[in-house]
Amino acid sequence: MIEVSGLSKTYGDVHAVRELSFRVGAGEILGFLGPNGAGKSTTMRIIAGFIAPTAGTAAVLGHDVAREPQAARRALGYLPEGAPSWPEMTPRSFLRFIADVRGLAGEHRTRRIDDTVARLGLGPVLDQTIETLSKGFKRRVGLAQAILHDPPVLVLDEPTDGLDPNQKHEVRALIREMAPGKTIVISTHILEEVDAVCTRAIIIAAGRLLADDTPAALEARSRYHNAVTLAPTLAADSARIEAALREVVGVAAVEPGERPGQLTALATPGAQPLAAISALAAREGWSLNELRLEAGRLDEVFRTVTASGVAP
């Protein structure tokens, strides 16, 4: 469990974090979103006890990070931004070091190291110095360090940054797999990650909390929520179909879709025009390549929320 309340951090006259409060419980995977410089890493550093807040408190598993720093740190696995480590070490010596500092011993230590190495596919590079590893492997070494002691609380700052699509997939699967019973916070700039792994998302900008909701509820704030996107087989039909769509009850507007040749019919708030549109298409005998319902676009919600500074 992570509890953050009234957290503020100023650097000179830069307000990196302003009166941020939120609570993440066991079993939740919180996506921490915000534009560059929003204050995500600053918040995570405070939770990890690396920097002290100007005001407010943070607690990990009920341990205040300022008053009981050691207890809080023992409960936490933390991946700092950029996955720093010691370049001259090998992943093997690095993980052994972390295990020793964290007090893992004997059989348990060996098992945890082997298990973590297997989970993150570090086997082939175990004895290569970290400075010679590719960016993705460095990130995996950082992740390995964070999960080594199987902590109940995980704070991961951009865990999939620099990973190839396969590894992104692996790491997301890993996070989902570890999730039961754990409290996990990840920051990311990849919005599809929110859909893929998070049970909840927070959007901050300029240090302020702007949205705190489930991915589905955030998508529902999109103007594309319940919109219908279709693609006529023949470009010549496009104008006729567009005109017909405008007349459908529950359609607020029609605009070109994301890809050429697509049309997107936006729903009026609360309406679900898909059924009406597909019935119309059948009746009129439209020839379509595509007809689908949109859940809403997170990137568009993200832009709207962070640009206006208030929730839409």
Add this chain to the structure above:
Amino acid sequence: MNGIGPIYRRELASYFATPLAYVFIVIFLLLAGSFTFSLGGFYERGQADLAPFFGFLPWLYLFLVPAVAMRLWAEERRSGSIELLLTLPVQPGAAVAAKFLAGLTFIGLALALTFPIWITVNYLGSPDNGAIVAGYLGSLLMAGGFLAVGSCLSAATRSQVIAFILTVVVCFLLLLAGFPLVLDAFRGWAAPGVLDAIASLSFLTHFQAISKGVLDLRDILYFAMTIAAWLYATTLVLEMRKAD
């Protein structure tokens, strides 16, 4: 204080992971040797002791120990690994002590490698080996003092160069605190008691006392307390930088 052991071992291994350690040791041995044998008039003096060696060592350490100390914390801050180290469940004091001890072990190793000088003097004459042991102990204590100063100043900056220069300056002042060069700056306006206090801070006075073979508990305590004070200051600096 859990964590001291692993951090100490990691640090010590990191010295030898790059050629830097070997370069340092070679330079140290070359300078120590040439100072002792040629500049120090080791043979001409006709005395079986290591006085020339221990006479030059403080000046050698004035530059070489800050070179070891500068990377202690500044490098971790620059590379970002400090964020990993200080968010592990270890007391800041344990991390400070472990890094210090690793650095001191490294310097002690370089010092131990000057043993051929000792063998030479035993071969040529019959020196007071007790005094030589005291001299080595005093050297290690003095190196510890410089290293602790360097640890604190290294924690205060992310630039190794700045850490190095500041450490050399502070160590120089501490070395010569009992000598006219430093005392003259205070003479005239500071009370005599203050002058005495400053003079008693001199590394060189305490070191020379030990290296003559007089193991006075007060001299040892002086170095022990200086080291403890600067290491404690290191933890305070780390704590302060959290709230930056």
